[in-house]
Amino acid sequence: MDLAHPERRERLDQLAAEYALGTLRGRARDRFARAMRSDPVVAEAARDWERRLAALAAAVPGITPAPRVWTGIVTRLGLHGAAEEAGLSWWQRLGFWRGFALASFAAALALSVLQLSGPGALPGETLVVVLAGPDARPAMIATAARNERVLTMKPVIDADPGPGRAYELWALPDGAAPQSLGVIPRGGVARIPLRSASGEALARIPQLAVSLEPAGGSPTGAPTGPVLFTGRVERFY
Amino acid sequence: MPAADPAERSARLAASLARVALADQRAFAALYGQTSAHLYAVALRIVRDPAAAEDILQEAYVSIWHNAGRYDAAKSQPITWLTAIVRNRCLDHLRRRDLDTVTLTPIDDDAPAYDIPDEGPAPPDLLLQGADASAVRACVEALEAGPRQAIALAFFQGLSHAELASHMRQPLGTIKSWVRRALERLKRCLDGAGLVR
Numbered sequence: 001m002d003l004a005h006p007e008r009r010e011r012l013d014q015l016a017a018e019y020a021l022g023t024l025r026g027r028a029r030d031r032f033a034r035a036m037r038s039d040p041v042v043a044e045a046a047r048d049w050e051r052r053l054a055a056l057a058a059a060v061p062g063i064t065p066a067p068r069v070w071t072g073i074v075t076r077l078g079l080h081g082a083a084e085e086a087g088l089s090w091w092q093r094l095g096f097w098r099g100f101a102l103a104s105f106a107a108a109l110a111l112s113v114l115q116l117s118g119p120g121a122l123p124g125e126t127l128v129v130v131l132a133g134p135d136a137r138p139a140m141i142a143t144a145a146r147n148e149r150v151l152t153m154k155p156v157i158d159a160d161p162g163p164g165r166a167y168e169l170w171a172l173p174d175g176a177a178p179q180s181l182g183v184i185p186r187g188g189v190a191r192i193p194l195r196s197a198s199g200e201a202l203a204r205i206p207q208l209a210v211s212l213e214p215a216g217g218s219p220t221g222a223p224t225g226p227v228l229f230t231g232r233v234e235r236f237y
Numbered sequence: 238m239p240a241a242d243p244a245e246r247s248a249r250l251a252a253s254l255a256r257v258a259l260a261d262q263r264a265f266a267a268l269y270g271q272t273s274a275h276l277y278a279v280a281l282r283i284v285r286d287p288a289a290a291e292d293i294l295q296e297a298y299v300s301i302w303h304n305a306g307r308y309d310a311a312k313s314q315p316i317t318w319l320t321a322i323v324r325n326r327c328l329d330h331l332r333r334r335d336l337d338t339v340t341l342t343p344i345d346d347d348a349p350a351y352d353i354p355d356e357g358p359a360p361p362d363l364l365l366q367g368a369d370a371s372a373v374r375a376c377v378e379a380l381e382a383g384p385r386q387a388i389a390l391a392f393f394q395g396l397s398h399a400e401l402a403s404h405m406r407q408p409l410g411t412i413k414s415w416v417r418r419a420l421e422r423l424k425r426c427l428d429g430a431g432l433v434r
Binding site: 013014017018020021022023025026029033044047050051052053054056061062063064065066068069070072073076077079 | 266269273290295298299302316324391398417423428
């Protein structure tokens with residue numbers, strides 16, 4: 001391509017500008033991208049424009065992507081070392097769970113419905129967690145009597161983890177790594193045994209989460225798959 | 238992202254990229270933490286589909302992991318380099334989508350090609366916000382309203398000439414000359430202000 005010749009300089013600059021702006025499309029864009037790779041003058045013209053427009057791009061307010069984006073990247077690259085650990089401590093530091101603020105609103109709603117469903121729906125001193133996805137749709141409801149060593153999980157939507165996969169339940173302590181409460185057995189209402197009475201076992205746990213893991217649960221002791229549902233622990237005592 | 242001194246932030250990102258080129262996974266996680274919210278917002282504005290934006294972000298970081306060695310700190314700022322990777326993938330995505338739907342969608346010259354979301358700052362305002370911190374503001378304000386909006390919609394929402402024409406209800410030729418003239422004026426003004434080294 002003779003775009004780099006001085007007499008073509010003006011045309012090159014126009015193309016570079018439209019390339020960086022994004023209005024250069026289709027085959028013209030492909031041709032320009034090829035020329036950038038083979039011709040440093042073309043590449044420099046494009047970089048100059050990217051630089052000019054970058055000052056503007058800085059204004060876009062940031063939006064934290066869902067945790068599954070990072071786990072997806074790590075999985076695609078097959079990085080099972082520091083990136084996973086670093087990624088984990090990093091999302092905790094940043095309060096990644098804030099993305100689920102809407103979900104806790106849905107949870108509060110679902111909870112009030114649960115309470116309205118009549119006397120006996122919440123017997124005695126009870127702990128309730130409505131787990132919902134980022135779309136704020138409740139997916140599972142966990143309940144436990146304060147003095148019992150078992151958590152009852154009730155699916156609200158039909159959410160099968162798929163073949164070779166399992167849902168794993170996690171306790172999310174403030175400022176510490178998630179603790180596994182175990183794999184959620186498939187199909188219908190499930191009972192998850194706790195180490196001690198729920199009032200004690202979940203005393204300092206503000207939230208629970210469900211992640212998608214290989215069958216049998218996370219091999220690392222930390223969530224490795226996407227976190228699908230989270231919910232706030234509500235105590236009625 | 239903390240509002241650190243831009244030069245310091247750039248230096249930190251460049252250092253992370255250099256370590257990512259050596260397959261340092263921790264540096265990669267740190268880079269993701271420092272840049273993913275910005276890059277996701279950029280992608281979401283252009284493709285306007287959270288699932289597609291997430292896919293693009295994943296592809297982009299996979300590519301960053303493999304190509305970090307090709308980043309040249311002498312030639313561009315790290316965030317400029319990263320943003321270009323994401324923007325190019327977004328534009329490829331829009332193009333693939335257009336190819337997929339072109340035979341299915343009847344052409345309607347009167348309707349905007351896309352619904353422009355109402356929430357958040359409008360693109361022309363973003364253009365001015367982006368300009369806020371520097372002399373760029375004067376350059377952006379010097380543009381006439383139509384060309385300024387065309388540039389903003391193309392840049393922040395990935396609209397093509399044809400989509401701009403449809404959205405702004407202007408002839409295609411008018412749009413093309415608005416964009417071209419606005420870019421020329423921006424260049425003269427920005428370079429005059431010493432913003433491009």
